[in-house]
Amino acid sequence: MHTLAGAYAMDAVPPSDRAAFERHLASCEPCRQEVRGLREATAALAAATATEPPAGFREAALRAAAQARQLPPDAAVPPSPWRALRQQGRGLRGWRPRLGVALAGAVACVLAVAAVVAGISAYGMHSRLDQDQGRDHAVAMVLGAPDAKMMSAPVTTGGTATVVMSHRERALVFTAADLRVLPSSESYELWLMGPAGNQPAGMINMSGGGKMASPMVVSGLSSGDRVGMTVEPAGGSPHPTTPLVVVIVLTGA
Amino acid sequence: MPGGSADAGQGGQAGQANSRQRPDPLADLLVLVARGDAEAYAAVYERTAGQVLGIAASVVRDPAQSEEVAQEVLLDVWRSASRFDPELGSAAAWVMMLAHRRAVDRVRSEQKAAERAHRVASAEIAYDEVAEAVEARLDRERVRRCLGSLTELQRESVTLAYYGGYTYRQVAELLGVAVGTVKTRMRDGLIRLRDCLGVDG
Numbered sequence: 001m002h003t004l005a006g007a008y009a010m011d012a013v014p015p016s017d018r019a020a021f022e023r024h025l026a027s028c029e030p031c032r033q034e035v036r037g038l039r040e041a042t043a044a045l046a047a048a049t050a051t052e053p054p055a056g057f058r059e060a061a062l063r064a065a066a067q068a069r070q071l072p073p074d075a076a077v078p079p080s081p082w083r084a085l086r087q088q089g090r091g092l093r094g095w096r097p098r099l100g101v102a103l104a105g106a107v108a109c110v111l112a113v114a115a116v117v118a119g120i121s122a123y124g125m126h127s128r129l130d131q132d133q134g135r136d137h138a139v140a141m142v143l144g145a146p147d148a149k150m151m152s153a154p155v156t157t158g159g160t161a162t163v164v165m166s167h168r169e170r171a172l173v174f175t176a177a178d179l180r181v182l183p184s185s186e187s188y189e190l191w192l193m194g195p196a197g198n199q200p201a202g203m204i205n206m207s208g209g210g211k212m213a214s215p216m217v218v219s220g221l222s223s224g225d226r227v228g229m230t231v232e233p234a235g236g237s238p239h240p241t242t243p244l245v246v247v248i249v250l251t252g253a
Numbered sequence: 254m255p256g257g258s259a260d261a262g263q264g265g266q267a268g269q270a271n272s273r274q275r276p277d278p279l280a281d282l283l284v285l286v287a288r289g290d291a292e293a294y295a296a297v298y299e300r301t302a303g304q305v306l307g308i309a310a311s312v313v314r315d316p317a318q319s320e321e322v323a324q325e326v327l328l329d330v331w332r333s334a335s336r337f338d339p340e341l342g343s344a345a346a347w348v349m350m351l352a353h354r355r356a357v358d359r360v361r362s363e364q365k366a367a368e369r370a371h372r373v374a375s376a377e378i379a380y381d382e383v384a385e386a387v388e389a390r391l392d393r394e395r396v397r398r399c400l401g402s403l404t405e406l407q408r409e410s411v412t413l414a415y416y417g418g419y420t421y422r423q424v425a426e427l428l429g430v431a432v433g434t435v436k437t438r439m440r441d442g443l444i445r446l447r448d449c450l451g452v453d454g
Binding site: 004005006007009010013014036037044045047050051052058065066069071137140221222 | 335421
């Protein structure tokens with residue numbers, strides 16, 4: 001398990017293995033230190049390829065920033081999900097109204113999003129690890145995207161799965177609540193399904209007594225992809241071995 | 254204009270508790286960027302844009318897509334500056350992590366669409382392609398020298414993973430070696446690189 005530190009620092013660990021390694025990192029301070037040091041080395045690898053940007057590149061970057069809202073800091077989360085949502089709404093132009101309008105039952109949807117936001121922020125409070133910072137950042141980028149869109153679907157074995165996706169970010173955040181609690185020999189596994197087949201998208205970490213899925217980011221999406229979940233043996237499978245318990249189609253932009 | 258803050262090199266100016274031994278001017282700039290300071294962002298651009306574009310181009314290759322990815326990363330830095338935590342590493346490492354991840358995501362989604370049918374016939378071609386693309390760009394003597402201090406097998410794995418954007422499993426397949434061997438080479442290679450460069454953990 002320790003030997004994955006190098007691959008992980010180089011973003012060379014596929015989603016199917018990443019969750020297990022990040023779980024390991026959570027309990028291994030020397031490993032975290034090692035990953036941190038190795039990332040500094042990879043930063044030097046990146047810096048060594050520095051190249052002169054073309055004309056107009058700087059103006060484009062500065063202009064884009066001038067027009068973009070910034071994400072609020074990952075500060076202490078107030079207990080009420082409503083307040084969390086309002087604070088997020090202040091910082092993110094067009095995010096709340098757009099999500100509200102896009103879905104039927106505005107109140108129910110806003111509540112659901114607030115739960116997602118509160119769940120994510122609460123999770124982020126407890127850990128200050130490289131991978132959590134990366135994951136929370138990725139989550140925030142999707143939620144904060146101007147084209148963020150939310151979709152939900154019932155899970156056949158119980159519960160509801162929710163996806164917030166952004167075509168602009170080519171990524172989605174997956175959560176689920178009220179799931180059937182699985183025995184320790186089984187785990188929920190996420191899949192990204194597209195024309196090229198089914199790709200493992202990671203094992204789902206459970207919280208809330210085993211009923212709530214911690215937010216997971218799936219990136220590198222293409223249109224026509226679907227995201228789904230199955231029940232697999234605890235260590236996961238390279239391909240689904242049981243029928244999908246939920247499927248969400250990632251509709252085009 | 255927030256208080257004459259261009260002198261970010263003093264460290265601790267923004268009053269952050271930074272347990273890193275080294276001063277990190279870029280980190281201080283990010284604190285200002287997080288408050289919406291456009292001048293600070295322009296300074297961050299000066300320090301990072303070339304590197305962001307460089308790593309994007311090394312991984313993504315296609316010039317138009319590389320520029321697109323680089324612009325997305327720079328916007329990412331503006332939007333999420335408040336999320337940077339100096340406890341977890343240097344600001345440069347944070348920015349390059351954002352850049353590398355976006356570049357790799359772009360390449361892997363392209364690969365997925367084509368069923369990775371580009372699967373190169375032999376590892377040598379894959380390695381040569383990547384190494385060639387990178388060689389032309391490696392103008393930092395220290396990195397070049399330190400990469401040279403790796404064994405050929407370590408350098409191969411690190412290059413394919415970092416600059417090629419391949420996962421360790423794909424590298425194992427490309428090289429026709431066991432997954433465990435690749436993991437070890439990647440880790441040992443990066444450790445040697447880290448020690449050679451003398452970068453702080």
